[in-house]
Amino acid sequence: MILPQEIIRLKRDGNALDNEQMQRFVDGLVDGSFNDAQVGAMAMAIVQQGMSVEETVALTLQMMHSGEVLSWPELDGPVVDKHSTGGVGDKVSFMLAAIVAANGAYVPMISGRGLGHTGGTVDKLESIQGFDVEPSNEKFRAIVNEVGMAIIGQTSNIAPADGRLYSIRDITSTVESIPLITASILSKKLSAGLNALVMDVKVGNGAMMQDIEASAALAQSIVNVANGAGVNTQAIITDMNQVLGFSAGNALEIKETLDYLTGQAREPRLHQVVSTLACAMLIDANIAANSNAAQRLIDDVLTNGKAAEVFAKMVSAMGGPSDLFSKPYHYMRTANCIQDVVAQQDGYISAMQTRDIGMAVVGLGGGRLANGQQIDHSVGFDHIIHVGRKISKGDVLARVHAKSVEEAKQAAVIYSKSVAISDTQVPPGKVIYQTIVEQK
Structure with missing residues (x-):
């Protein structure tokens, strides 16, 4: 049997792992024969040295086959x-x-x-x-x-x-x-x-x-x-x-x-x-x-x-x-408080800090920062308007759905700061950038 430390050393030194070595690593993930420190060291070696397409295919297939793999012989169409x-x-x-x-x-x-x-x-x-x-x-x-x-x-x-x-x-x-x-x-x-x-x-x-x-x-x-x-x-x-x-x-x-x-x-x-x-x-x-x-x-x-x-x-x-x-809302919860997020000036929406808006949803209780955390399905934003849209002071940029008035106010402030408004119209930007196909 190949020792975990030998496989780690090979990858640390920039060598390509073969199928047998990759399988040994994946088996070790499942049966615990690679301890947590060794798994972390192996992951760091991969981060530092990278992997070829062939190695990544081998890792993917080995991890895929570490559990159940479905097949659909009974279906009469493509899956x-x-x-x-x-x-x-x-x-x-x-x-x-x-x-x-x-x-x-x-x-x-x-x-x-x-x-x-x-x-x-x-x-x-x-x-x-x-x-x-x-x-x-x-x-x-x-x-x-x-x-x-x-x-x-x-x-x-x-x-x-x-x-x-x-x-x-x-x-x-x-x-x-x-x-x-x-x-x-x-x-x-x-x-x-x-x-x-x-x-x-x-x-x-x-x-x-x-x-x-x-x-x-x-x-x-x-x-x-x-x-x-x-x-x-x-x-x-x-x-x-x-x-x-x-x-x-x-x-x-x-x-x-x-x-x-x-x-x-x-x-x-x-x-x-x-x-x-x-x-x-x-x-x-x-x-x-x-x-x-x-x-x-x-x-x-x-x-x-x-x-x-x-x-x-x-x-x-x-x-x-x-x-x-x-x-729909007979079977889905609605938030306790719904409040408009109002524009503070005239102009055009020129940019949106999307991650900040996502984190505002998390802050309202609609997402989690740790696995297993309970979430509130009712909260978030709707009636969102997008880049390029002309607005006037007092127009609704979005609506916030929250558990309380105080949380709604806090989320509305974050949302307002996440949306840039300029005097000149900005094109909305691309939606589809490119299609990537297999490199032969």
Whole structure:
């Protein structure tokens, strides 16, 4: 048996690890034969020396196979998914999965909770009374088969090696490593048994990667490794210099999802992101031949209500109400206090400090700074207006939803400071930056 310290030394000195050495490391993560100090040392060696695409593929596959790997022989269509690197107001998964499933693909989405300033897909679904984000494996499979989509939380059976490695990375300043981020994301996503994956890599002041070069590097790594692991994958870099959509906060984002799917309200930047990602998924799933054909399919299921119907069926099948669309706030909590955030001057919105707004939601109780922390699903912001919009003094920039008047006032001050107003109009900026495909 190869000793842990020998593997650490090899990577520390800049050597590439072979499959046997990588498997020994991953086995050690699961069975404890790599102690916490050794795992931290290994993670630091990877941060310092990096890993090749081949090494990252090996780490990804070994961590993926450290737990349960799903397969879907019973399904009669392609199995596809999307993953986002996270942002503020990012409720894209709900709309996207419903649209793609309504067009005949299957979307078994395993999602996470929020941490830091970014909201979590699972937390948002738990805003809905009765919604069970941890169904049995049998129920999960049955819902995907019957409805076409199901969104659940990560279980302890999925990539347990990554769970241990990430917890140690989090306390040893070894999170910021593109190979480790890539392997962490993909070991979980590829465990779902996918035919195709589309990555939404965010860039901007509300994203994990704040400049385009870093975002492109992460996107390229994920695409190369996922394709190397046998899953057709592309990445689309999208903007996170503004809150995405009209709302940020758990129940508020579910309400915006319902409004989007019924056509009651579709914020243009959000709709562009959803449509772009949906086009990519439909093409990769061989459901549409090109972007024009894919866009027609997207428009059809939004117009005829089929996407909304799929989402409603998923909510009901997962233990939620069957009439959420008609009575959303009968099944979701509302905040005790709702207060306008008012502009203090005339001008144009010229910039938004998105991370600060996300942290304001956390401060209201709508997010967590530590795993396991309880959150308030009712709080956050809605009626958000975006960069480029002309405003007058006294206009509403957003509404804050809070537990108390005092907390609402504090959040309103933070929000106001997070929005820059200038005398001249500023273009709203790009929404879609670029598409990243596999480098041959």
